[in-house]
Amino acid sequence: MFNSEQDTSVISKISCLFRTMNSMMKKELQRYDIGRGQFYFLIYLLKNGDGISQEELNEHLNFDKATTARAIKKLIKNGYITKKIDDNDHRINRIFLTDKAYNIYTEMEKLNNYWEEILTDNLSVEEKEMVQDILNKMLDNILRYKAKNHEEVS
Numbered sequence: 001m002f003n004s005e006q007d008t009s010v011i012s013k014i015s016c017l018f019r020t021m022n023s024m025m026k027k028e029l030q031r032y033d034i035g036r037g038q039f040y041f042l043i044y045l046l047k048n049g050d051g052i053s054q055e056e057l058n059e060h061l062n063f064d065k066a067t068t069a070r071a072i073k074k075l076i077k078n079g080y081i082t083k084k085i086d087d088n089d090h091r092i093n094r095i096f097l098t099d100k101a102y103n104i105y106t107e108m109e110k111l112n113n114y115w116e117e118i119l120t121d122n123l124s125v126e127e128k129e130m131v132q133d134i135l136n137k138m139l140d141n142i143l144r145y146k147a148k149n150h151e152e153v154s
Contacts, residue, residue: 010138021115028111032104033078041071042080043112046105050097053086057095062143075101 007013025036034042044061045052052060058068072095075081080101086092120128 017119021119024118025111025115032107034080035074037067038071038075038078038080039108041068042075042101043108045081045095045097046101046108050081051094054083054093054095 022036025039029036029039040061040063041057044057048060054068054072057072058065061068063071072081072083076083079098082096082098083093084096086094120131123131
């Protein structure tokens with residue numbers, strides 16, 4: 001088991017959180033035939049509406065193009081989304097949710113809230129806000145580094 005007291009590395013702790021959450025998510029999402037990777041795309045579309053371009057989806061979620069393409073392909077295969085070429089610009093693919101996706105919206109929202117509650121259990125409102133602020137700063141740091149170095153970080 002991970003000993004959070006011994007390892008003071010921020011990266012190790014983030015990695016442990018990520019791996020543990022992914023393991024929990026994988027189990028819960030199996031019944032919907034959704035992988036943990038597709039969950040982020042699906043929940044974003046469910047919360048923000050569909051009709052977004054594949055490129056815009058990629059930018060909003062900050063995944064590399066290949067990861068976005070794989071997630072979209074799997075969600076299409078499993079009947080949660082469709083992809084249509086934009087009427088005005090044939091280079092653009094628009095993503096649309098299906099009835100099957102809308103039918104599981106409540107369950108996806110419950111799971112998302114459940115995992116959020118697990119992560120933030122025993123944190124005060126102030127601590128939750130502090131965590132959000134710190135994570136936002138860390139994300140800004142890595143995105144600034146990525147932009148400066150013209151690298152795709154997945």
